[in-house]
C-alpha cells in the first residue's frame with residue numbers, strides 16, 4: 204500500500220489516502236504518525252473499524268486516557284471503558300447513550316482544565332445526521348505564527364486559567380459547582396504560548412468561558428481574550444469537516460482547537476472516540 208498525505212488547508216489538517224487502519228503495517232503507521240505531528244489533524248475516510256480496531260490503532264500512539272467527566276459522568280459502551288461515545292441518541296430508558304447532545308459545541312481543546320491534558324483525541328463516525336453536525340478545526344501553530352505583535356507582547360510569559368466547570372456543549376460537568384468566576388472555578392493554569400514537542404510555538408487557549416489571563420484585571424483579561432479568540436478563529440486558520448460514514452479524524456490536542464455545528468435533535472449522530480494520555484505537562488515556549 205502506498206500512503207498519500209494531502210493537506211486540507213494551509214493551516215491545519217491533512218487527508219491520508221491508501222491506508223486501512225484495521226490492517227496497518229509499522230511503516231504505514233510511521234507515515235500516519237508523521238502526518239499527524241506535521242499537520243495537527245488527520246482525516247482517513249472509508250474506514251471499517253470495530254471498537255477493538257479503534258482501540259488497537261489508538262494504542263499505537265500511547266496509553267489511552269479514560270473518557271472525560273461530562274454532563275452525565277463518563278459514558279462508555281459496555282465492556283469498553285476506554286471508548287467514549289459522543290451522541291444525542293437515547294437508550295431504551297430515554298437516557299442519552301453519549302455526551303454533547305445535538306446543540307453547538309463551542310470552540311475548545313479537550314480537557315485543558317487538567318495539569319496534563321490528553322495529547323490527542325480521535326472520532327470515528329458510526330452514524331451521521333443528514334445535515335449539520337460538521338466539526339471545525341483551527342490550527343494554533345499557524346495562528347501563533349501570524350499573531351500580531353501587540354497581542355503577542357500582551358501574553359508573552361503569561362499563563363491562562365483553563366476552566367473545568369462546563370463542557371463545550373455548555374453543560375455542567377457532573378458533580379461540579381456552577382460558577383462564572385474563573386478564580387473559583389476548578390481548572391489548571393497553562394502557558395499562553397506552548398512549545399509543542401515538534402519544536403514550534405503554539406497558542407493554547409483551551410476554551411473561552413471562565414478563561415482568564417494572569418496579571419490583568421478581569422475586564423482587561425476579557426478584552427485580550429476576545430482579541431485572541433477573534434484572531435485564532437479567522438477563516439484562514441480553520442478547516443470545516445463534513446462527515447461521511449467511516450471517517451476517522453484525529454487531532455493534536457495541543458496545536459488545534461475544535462467546535463461542532465448543531466444538528467436536528469431528531470436525527471441520529473453516533474461517534475466513538477478515544478484519547479491519548481498526555482505525555483508531558485504543557486511547557487512555555489520561551490522558558
Ligand code: OGA
Nearest residue numbers: 289308313338463474476
Ligand atoms: C469531542 C468533541 C465534537 C464532535 O469529541 O471532543 O468535541 O464533532 N466532539 O462531535
Ligand code: MN
Nearest residue numbers: 312313371461
Ligand atoms: Mn472536544
